[in-house]
Amino acid sequence: MADIETLTSKSLVTDQDIRWCPGCGDYSILKQVQTVLPGLGIPREKIVMISGIGCSSRFPYYMNTYGMHSIHGRAPAIVTGLKATRPELSIWLITGDGDGLSIGGNHFIHLLRRNVDCNMLLFNNQIYGLTKGQYSPTSEMGKVAKSTPMGSIDHPFNPGALALGADASFVARSMDRDPKHLQQMLLRAAGHVGTSFLEIYQNCNIFNDGAFEALTEKSSKGANTLFLEHGQPLVYGMNSELGIRLDGFTPRSFVLDQEGSLDDCWVHDEHDMVKAMILSRMFDEPGVPGSMPRPFGVLYAMERPVYEVMMEAQLAQAQAMHGITNSMEALNALIAGNEAWTIA
Amino acid sequence: MPDQNSTNSVPASPAGAFVVREEVVIKFAGDSGDGMQLTGGQFTNTAALVGNDLATFPDFPAEIRAPVGTLAGVSGFQINFASRPVFTPGDSCDVLVAMNAAALKANLSGLVPGGELVLNSDGFDAKNLRLAGYASNPLEDGTLDGFTIHVMDVTKMTRETLQEYTLSNKEKDRSKNMFVLGFLYWMYDRPLQSTLDFLAAKFKKIPEIYEANAAVLRAGYHYGDTTETFATRYKVEPAKMPPGRYRSITGNEATGMGLVAASVRSGLPLFLGSYPITPASEILHYLAARKSFGIKTFQAEDEIAAICSAIGAAFGGSLGITTTSGPGMALKAEAMGLAVMLELPLVICNIQRAGPSTGLPTKTEQSDLLQAVYGRNGECPLVVMAAHSPSDAFETVYEACRIAVEHMTPVIFLSDGYIANGAEPWQFPLAEDLPAINPVFATASDADPERGFLPYRRDERLVRKWAVPGIAGLEHRIGGLEKENETGNISYDPMNHELMVKLREAKIERIADFIPELRIDQGPEQGELLLLGWGSTFGTCRAAVRDLKAAGYEVAHAHLRHIRPFPRNLESLMSRYKHVLVPEINSGQLVRILRDRFPRTFIPFNRIQGIPLRKSELMQAAVEVLSGVETIQQNGTQTSAGTPTGATH
Numbered sequence: 001m002a003d004i005e006t007l008t009s010k011s012l013v014t015d016q017d018i019r020w021c022p023g024c025g026d027y028s029i030l031k032q033v034q035t036v037l038p039g040l041g042i043p044r045e046k047i048v049m050i051s052g053i054g055c056s057s058r059f060p061y062y063m064n065t066y067g068m069h070s071i072h073g074r075a076p077a078i079v080t081g082l083k084a085t086r087p088e089l090s091i092w093l094i095t096g097d098g099d100g101l102s103i104g105g106n107h108f109i110h111l112l113r114r115n116v117d118c119n120m121l122l123f124n125n126q127i128y129g130l131t132k133g134q135y136s137p138t139s140e141m142g143k144v145a146k147s148t149p150m151g152s153i154d155h156p157f158n159p160g161a162l163a164l165g166a167d168a169s170f171v172a173r174s175m176d177r178d179p180k181h182l183q184q185m186l187l188r189a190a191g192h193v194g195t196s197f198l199e200i201y202q203n204c205n206i207f208n209d210g211a212f213e214a215l216t217e218k219s220s221k222g223a224n225t226l227f228l229e230h231g232q233p234l235v236y237g238m239n240s241e242l243g244i245r246l247d248g249f250t251p252r253s254f255v256l257d258q259e260g261s262l263d264d265c266w267v268h269d270e271h272d273m274v275k276a277m278i279l280s281r282m283f284d285e286p287g288v289p290g291s292m293p294r295p296f297g298v299l300y301a302m303e304r305p306v307y308e309v310m311m312e313a314q315l316a317q318a319q320a321m322h323g324i325t326n327s328m329e330a331l332n333a334l335i336a337g338n339e340a341w342t343i344a
Numbered sequence: 345m346p347d348q349n350s351t352n353s354v355p356a357s358p359a360g361a362f363v364v365r366e367e368v369v370i371k372f373a374g375d376s377g378d379g380m381q382l383t384g385g386q387f388t389n390t391a392a393l394v395g396n397d398l399a400t401f402p403d404f405p406a407e408i409r410a411p412v413g414t415l416a417g418v419s420g421f422q423i424n425f426a427s428r429p430v431f432t433p434g435d436s437c438d439v440l441v442a443m444n445a446a447a448l449k450a451n452l453s454g455l456v457p458g459g460e461l462v463l464n465s466d467g468f469d470a471k472n473l474r475l476a477g478y479a480s481n482p483l484e485d486g487t488l489d490g491f492t493i494h495v496m497d498v499t500k501m502t503r504e505t506l507q508e509y510t511l512s513n514k515e516k517d518r519s520k521n522m523f524v525l526g527f528l529y530w531m532y533d534r535p536l537q538s539t540l541d542f543l544a545a546k547f548k549k550i551p552e553i554y555e556a557n558a559a560v561l562r563a564g565y566h567y568g569d570t571t572e573t574f575a576t577r578y579k580v581e582p583a584k585m586p587p588g589r590y591r592s593i594t595g596n597e598a599t600g601m602g603l604v605a606a607s608v609r610s611g612l613p614l615f616l617g618s619y620p621i622t623p624a625s626e627i628l629h630y631l632a633a634r635k636s637f638g639i640k641t642f643q644a645e646d647e648i649a650a651i652c653s654a655i656g657a658a659f660g661g662s663l664g665i666t667t668t669s670g671p672g673m674a675l676k677a678e679a680m681g682l683a684v685m686l687e688l689p690l691v692i693c694n695i696q697r698a699g700p701s702t703g704l705p706t707k708t709e710q711s712d713l714l715q716a717v718y719g720r721n722g723e724c725p726l727v728v729m730a731a732h733s734p735s736d737a738f739e740t741v742y743e744a745c746r747i748a749v750e751h752m753t754p755v756i757f758l759s760d761g762y763i764a765n766g767a768e769p770w771q772f773p774l775a776e777d778l779p780a781i782n783p784v785f786a787t788a789s790d791a792d793p794e795r796g797f798l799p800y801r802r803d804e805r806l807v808r809k810w811a812v813p814g815i816a817g818l819e820h821r822i823g824g825l826e827k828e829n830e831t832g833n834i835s836y837d838p839m840n841h842e843l844m845v846k847l848r849e850a851k852i853e854r855i856a857d858f859i860p861e862l863r864i865d866q867g868p869e870q871g872e873l874l875l876l877g878w879g880s881t882f883g884t885c886r887a888a889v890r891d892l893k894a895a896g897y898e899v900a901h902a903h904l905r906h907i908r909p910f911p912r913n914l915e916s917l918m919s920r921y922k923h924v925l926v927p928e929i930n931s932g933q934l935v936r937i938l939r940d941r942f943p944r945t946f947i948p949f950n951r952i953q954g955i956p957l958r959k960s961e962l963m964q965a966a967v968e969v970l971s972g973v974e975t976i977q978q979n980g981t982q983t984s985a986g987t988p989t990g991a992t993h
Contacts, residue, residue: 014821016833045816050656053824060821061834066813068659069823070652071682077617077649081656081664082813084640085615089660089813107652110645311640318635330637331608331775335601339538340591340772341393343582 007038014064020055025176025202029123030062032179033092036186042090048082049092050075052099055130056123056202059094073104076111076120080307083116087308090190091118097138098128101157105137109166114307115194119186122159122199127208140285145207159199160280160299164273169194171276172298175201177216181227181296188298194306214286215294224286228279228297233265236293244292251278251292268297276300362533362579367426369434370528373451374443374467375412376405376419379521384421385767386525386539392592392769393538395582396425399883401433401956402765406622406705413467413475418450427581431883431890433766435958441524443467443498445476452487460492462524466499494575496567498523505563506556515553519560526564532578536561588771595734595763596623598770599667599693600630602738604637606745607663610781615657616641616665617650619672622705623761624695627667647675651692655679658688659822661785661812663745667693670712671702673719680754681720682824684848687800687808689748689755689783693741696760698954707954708761710879713933716756717908723845725852727751728908730758732882735770737763740905743859746781751855752807758907760929762880762956786811786818799832805858806851853909862911866890867900870920873969875962876946878904878934881927884957892963899966907937915942923969925949927962 012034020026037047047065051057053072060067066089070078079093093111100108100122111120127145128134134147138159143152163171170192174185182200189196201212214220222238234244235256243256243265254260269275276299284291322330370387374380381402391398403420410417424434440455442448444467455461468483482488483495498520505523506516522539529536540558547554568575593601607614618628618641632641640657644650651666658664668676673694683690698704699711712719716728729744731737737759744757786809791797799820800808811818820832828835829843866889867874877885882903889901900921904910918924926935927949935948949965951957
């Protein structure tokens with residue numbers, strides 16, 4: 001073969017005009033995905049982007065790979081059918097907070113519990129953008145939007161906790177405004193065998209501008225965010241001056257060198273489901289005095305049996321039991337059954 | 345056990361002598377826990393092996409175990425077996441087996457005058473009579489005068505047979521149905537071997553249960569022999585059927601098998617996405633147990649995920665299938681639209697049941713034809729086909745797969761509860777004789793040197809190629825948004841939208857060139873009256889036309905397998921008849937589609953009772969149309985007939 005194509009970020013760009021609003025956080029996510037993918041060593045034709053409906057779900061049109069822009073909320077089901085039958089493909093599921101957690105909430109939890117090997121990127125902007133500004137299942141209580149003129153009375157989903165509740169094997173969080181971290185998380189998601197759930201905080205500068213400001217802006221990011229690293233103590237703060245320790249099952253923030261040392265810190269273990277659940281529950285409203293920081297990074301990663309692999313194993317077992325039966329002879333035996341009779 | 349036969353009995357036949365019957369209908373009825381479906385199924389298999397033609401109709405409640413002894417809990421199984429061709433399970437039964445009072449009450453009206461009753465006296469105690477709503481015991485109060493009744497204490501005799509067994513009474517009582525089956529085998533001179541083989545296989549791991557069931561089956565048979573003072577024995581000779589190999593098959597089995605056959609013959613791995621629903625679940629079960637054929641089955645979290653997973657599999661190059669019933673069809677509608685837009689092969693099996701909403705889940709109805717043809721948002725054409733009998737489900741679903749794959753389109757395959765659960769003998773084909781299924785996959789050479797790969801470029805049939813992920817150079821994006829012609833890119837261009845709507849429509853209509861013309865099943869090639877049916881009314885239409893002919897009426901019958909597109913000769917075929925009578929188990933769905941398409945008069949005939957059409961009613965309707973014609977001819981007018989069966993167009 002003369003030219004085995006070397007995948008580059010540029011060659012992943014399609015000839016389609018991008019129709020996201022100028023300044024949308026989706027641009028950054030697209031860029032990081034296009035940056036990271038070539039490094040994975042997967043040929044372009046083996047990569048498939050599957051999305052539902054919403055702003056984020058336009059994503060496949062902008063990736064020069066195989067792709068399907070499907071229907072609202074159903075991408076996880078389409079991914080399941082595709083991956084079950086084509087396990088060798090690298091499948092990326094692109095969804096949003098409305099697509100993935102509202103209309104597609106049922107498919108979301110079932111994909112996670114089955115642990116189909118794919119990478120689910122959930123662009124969370126806490127608003128409905130494509131339908132022009134209604135509150136979403138991740139919008140905060142009291143959210144004033146077009147359909148909630150007096151404020152939302154819906155309690156919001158906590159996507160990380162929801163995913164862990166569905167026994168997700170990989171749960172991580174990142175943000176559009178931190179390209180380097182986002183790239184790292186995309187790589188981690190790609191490397192995990194099983195359903196990798198990566199929630200990405202994404203700013204909708206038209207309908208929900210600044211929703212994550214306290215977490216993403218330099219002036220407040222340090223105080224309100226906690227970046228997790230496996231095996232490392234939980235430390236945060238504008239100058240990394242704060243630590244987190246566990247008081248029973250309750251995380252407590254303390255001032256390093258005054259109220260304790262690094263040795264007192266909770267050391268992150270991404271294989272620990274119980275601690276991951278505690279981390280996922282660190283979901284205070286950012287910037288409120290006394291609030292715990294919002295964790296970013298891999299909250300939980302623990303490989304367990306993968307759906308399509310188990311499915312293939314059952315087929316292999318059945319075929320071993322019956323001999324290879326995908327043949328005319330086997331079909332004739334199936335059609336005739338055990339109680340055929342002949343009329344002469 | 346002394347003979348409890350009443351004074352109603354007909355004179356006994358001499359020992360060893362048989363009364364020969366051409367056709368017999370037996371209905372087994374009991375509590376839903378009494379095993380009547382299994383009993384009926386075994387009688388069916390044995391009748392088939394004996395060489396009778398047959399048709400069956402299982403009739404069971406939606407409740408798995410309604411309260412014991414109540415009318416709500418009655419489960420029935422009707423079989424019509426004969427030495428002549430059989431097309432329906434019968435309008436009424438010649439023999440009614442009733443395991444309790446409720447079963448008798450629910451089914452007595454379906455027993456022919458002078459018919460025979462086989463009754464389990466244990467099911468007629470005070471409690472059972474009260475639950476069934478009998479003020480007095482029908483065995484004693486004259487209710488059954490005029491019928492021939494055989495009363496036996498099945499429970500007592502079953503327990504006595506199993507005296508030596510260590511089983512509990514509860515376990516012993518589970519074999520009661522075998523006693524009744526044995527008795528009927530004796531009455532109709534049937535061999536026990538097939539059922540013994542079945543029991544041996546079923547209880548392979550619990551030999552004691554096998555032994556017990558076999559002993560009770562034999563006891564029932566011998567009970568007939570030892571108490572034969574009263575009973576007449578019957579012979580139903582083998583039917584004259586075309587030479588060949590036969591088996592008994594139900595509609596759901598045939599559907600599952602047809603799908604396996606399509607997978608093998610197309611070389612496409614089969615993926616089924618399904619969510620359990622009555623009466624379609626058996627197809628999921630059937631395919632889940634055929635993994636050695638490389639079949640993958642996925643029990644999805646809901647109906648929507650079921651079809652979407654099948655679409656995902658189809659995108660990847662598998663034969664994508666989803667199976668469901670009416671309520672599930674409603675949930676799948678949006679995804680069907682996606683499959684229409686994507687122009688991917690997909691077979692959607694709708695095993696119809698009575699609606700709307702949850703409706704009557706275990707009762708049959710031709711409920712969803714309008715939904716299948718019209719029931720999606722936007723201009724959303726796809727292929728609609730309908731099976732007409734249990735065995736025909738094999739051929740029809742196979743053809744549905746062929747069309748889906750070769751024409752890159754979703755196909756709706758319609759069956760219904762009656763076809764799904766009914767059984768009949770089937771002269772089955774050889775795998776080698778099935779028509780080929782040829783998928784057309786895009787290859788790297790399909791990429792245009794200048795414009796790249798054009799996923800929506802079409803051939804002369806307007807069919808695009810199937811481009812599956814994994815092939816370098818064919819990377820493309822498809823989706824539910826309107827496609828630009830050829831490129832498949834998103835397009836909001838007004839003229840492009842109109843073009844694409846018309847292309848999708850024309851693609852489906854063009855399939856009419858690749859399906860057989862409609863032919864007359866029976867009757868004159870032209871004349872006064874054509875019965876034009878679809879789906880499970882086939883057997884009733886066929887039997888009605890046969891019996892009308894015997895009564896001196898000339899009526900033709902044709903049955904549609906293809907409803908969208910219609911066979912290309914449909915209009916000309918109909919034009920050869922003065923009247924077209926359209927029988928349906930709904931309030932008139934095919935007739936609406938016909939009126940939408942063809943400027944002529946149609947006469948609907950409709951029943952909406954959750955049960956198959958009765959032959960007698962259909963014959964009467966046909967005679968009424970014909971006699972209306974006669975009246976008009978006598979009056980000298982040739983205008984179209986008004987008929988007593990319903991409004992004409």
